[in-house]
Amino acid sequence: MLASTTSLSAFAIDAMLPALPVIGQDFAVAQSNQLQWVITLFVIGSGAGQIVYGPLADRYGRRRILLLALVLYIVVTLWASFATSLSWLLVARVTQGIAISASSVVCRSVVRDLYSGNTMAKVMSLIFLVFLTTPILAPSIGQLLLLVTSWRGLFRVLALLGVLVTLWIFVRLPETLTPANRRPLSAVHLREAAYYVLTHPTSMLYTLAGALMFGSLIAFISTMPQIFEKGFHALHWMPFIFACCAGTMAVATFLNSKIVERVGVHRISHAALFFFIGITAIHSVLAYSGHESMLTFAICQSLTMGAFGLSMSNFGSIAMQPMGAMAGSAASIQGVLSTIGGGLVGSLIGHQWSGSVLFLPLGGLVCGVIALGCVLAAERAQLFVKRH
Numbered sequence: 001m002l003a004s005t006t007s008l009s010a011f012a013i014d015a016m017l018p019a020l021p022v023i024g025q026d027f028a029v030a031q032s033n034q035l036q037w038v039i040t041l042f043v044i045g046s047g048a049g050q051i052v053y054g055p056l057a058d059r060y061g062r063r064r065i066l067l068l069a070l071v072l073y074i075v076v077t078l079w080a081s082f083a084t085s086l087s088w089l090l091v092a093r094v095t096q097g098i099a100i101s102a103s104s105v106v107c108r109s110v111v112r113d114l115y116s117g118n119t120m121a122k123v124m125s126l127i128f129l130v131f132l133t134t135p136i137l138a139p140s141i142g143q144l145l146l147l148v149t150s151w152r153g154l155f156r157v158l159a160l161l162g163v164l165v166t167l168w169i170f171v172r173l174p175e176t177l178t179p180a181n182r183r184p185l186s187a188v189h190l191r192e193a194a195y196y197v198l199t200h201p202t203s204m205l206y207t208l209a210g211a212l213m214f215g216s217l218i219a220f221i222s223t224m225p226q227i228f229e230k231g232f233h234a235l236h237w238m239p240f241i242f243a244c245c246a247g248t249m250a251v252a253t254f255l256n257s258k259i260v261e262r263v264g265v266h267r268i269s270h271a272a273l274f275f276f277i278g279i280t281a282i283h284s285v286l287a288y289s290g291h292e293s294m295l296t297f298a299i300c301q302s303l304t305m306g307a308f309g310l311s312m313s314n315f316g317s318i319a320m321q322p323m324g325a326m327a328g329s330a331a332s333i334q335g336v337l338s339t340i341g342g343g344l345v346g347s348l349i350g351h352q353w354s355g356s357v358l359f360l361p362l363g364g365l366v367c368g369v370i371a372l373g374c375v376l377a378a379e380r381a382q383l384f385v386k387r388h
Contacts, residue, residue, distance in 0.1 A: 001172055002107040003130030004165055005066070008073070009046055009100045010131055012158055013039055013221060014138035018239065019151035020225045026151070027086040032226055033351055034086070039222040040347045041090050045097025046104070047339025053102040054109070054332020055193075059185040062106045062113070063175045067166065069102030074162040081155035101335065108331040112320055113176040121265040121317035125257035128313040133250050139239040183329070193329035203334065205378035206319040209371035211338040213276070213312055215345025216364040220245075220301065222350045223360065231357055232294045241298045248302040252309035265314045270383045272310030273375060277368040279303045283361035292357050304364060 020035045029035060057065045076099050080092035107127065115123050145154055183189050197203050228238040252272075260268060283300035286292050319334055349363030375383070 001168055002110060003127040005070075005103045005169065006107050006127060006131050007134045008103060008158075008162060008165060009042075009097075010134040011138050011161065012077075012096065012100065013042060014134060014242075015142035015145075015154055015158070016151075017139050017221070017225055017242070018143040018146055019154055021229065021235075022146065022151050023086075023089070027089075029086060032230070033353065035225075036222040036347065036350050037090055038093055040218065040343050040350070042093040042097040043218055043343035043346070044340050045094035046101040047097075047336050047341075047343060048094075049098030049101030050105045050332040050335035050339065052332070053105045054329040054335070055183075055185055055190055057102075057106050057109050057177070057332075058183040058189075058329050061175045061177050061182070062110050063169070063173050066102055066106040066173070067169060069099055069106075070162060070166040070169065073099035074159050074166065077155050077159040077162060081152040081159075083152075101339070104335050104339075105331045108316070108320065108335075110173075110176045112331070113181075116321065118261045118265055120321070121260045121314055122257050124317050125253050125260060125313050128309070129250055129253045129257060133246075137243070139242050143239050190329065194333055197330050197333045200322055202322055202378050203319050203330070205374040206315045207334045207337050208341070209273075209374040209378075210312060210315040210319065211341030212345060212367040212371040212374075213308060213315070214338055214342030215349065216280075216367045217305075217308060217312075218342055218346025219349035219360060219363055220305075222346060223353050226353055227297075227357060227360070231355065232297075234294060237294065241294070241301075244298055245302045245305045248306035249309035252306040253313060256310050256313065260314070265317055266379070267384050269311045269314035269318070270375065270379075272307045272314075273368065273372055276304060276307035276311060277365065277372065279307060280361045280365040280368055284358065284365055287356065287358040287361055297357060300361065304361070 016038060020038060023029070023038065024032060024035050053065055053069060073096065076092060076096045080089060080096060083089035083092055108124075111120060111123050111127070142154060145157060149156075224238055224242060225235065228241075229235040256268060279300060283296075283304065286296055286300065316334075316338075320330065345367065349359060349367075352359035352363065
């Protein structure tokens with residue numbers, strides 16, 4: 001149920017990818033790079049909204065806040081379907097992201113209410129696994145829907161999915177925050193929570209590492225239509241290759257859920273980070289040397305996404321572990337930093353597109369190296385240690 005809730009945001013991103021060229025034609029967009037904002041602004045909005053929902057969830061409970069946010073998401077999604085200009089659509093996308101950001105904060109808070117340590121990492125991996133199956137199917141579903149409806153119809157389908165998930169939450173989700181653990185909605189509490197999150201080395205450094213990794217993912221997602229339409233001249237292959245990349249990420253996350261309690265969240269995430277750096281370095285060399293093809297791109301990017309799947313969910317679990325009773329506020333602050341930071345990093349990388357694929361693996365390599373520096377600082381250079 002929680003995975004389906006978080007998957008609403010993934011579907012709102014990935015199902016729109018095949019529609020970006022159509023939206024560009026409808027609104028007479030001259031520069032194709034401008035269409036990346038349809039994805040990036042949604043991501044930034046989904047980060048900005050988290051700062052609000054965390055404290056509210058700590059004060060009023062998880063269930064009530066999530067239901068209110070989902071209703072707002074449904075309304076805004078329908079409003080987006082009536083956009084008559086790109087500016088209107090971009091404003092709607094930001095608002096849509098703000099509304100659905102509650103799913104990330106509240107779901108992580110619910111998990112933290114019930115679990116801790118490696119068990120929490122296992123549950124987060126299972127949620128992340130279902131979340132990652134969405135990118136496998138969403139572009140193909142979006143492409144099929146465009147055969148029978150317009151891009152406006154895609155937004156109405158998103159709204160319908162929101163209605164179904166909202167009904168499921170209303171019927172089945174109990175309140176997991178006990179009255180004793182509810183925290184006052186005050187400036188003092190927010191300041192204390194922010195200070196604790198921002199000054200705790202593990203929380204801050206792993207959140208920054210996650211933001212950098214997330215940025216490389218956003219760059220990949222937002223530039224896929226351009227890469228396949230103008231780089232490989234094979235836009236029809238995009239849903240299939242995108243599904244392959246998302247598939248390796250889902251398999252890696254499933255593997256993580258099976259071994260994390262035995263091997264340890266730190267060992268797995270550290271090894272995955274080194275693999276991520278290695279494969280992006282190899283991919284950068286291939287692209288720079290002129291030997292890039294659609295096949296090499298699919299293989300290298302699939303391996304990169306597999307490494308991402310093993311690292312990202314574990315980074316989030318490590319960052320949340322010290323947060324305890326302030327899980328809602330902590331999840332919101334970490335979510336703001338990682339999502340907005342990732343969106344900005346992804347936008348910076350994506351706008352380097354100029355016809356060559358090199359920008360993507362090279363941007364991922366830089367992100368991976370800086371993330372490694374954050375992890376080294378958090379662990380005081382002691383990597384691959386199984387901690388309790």
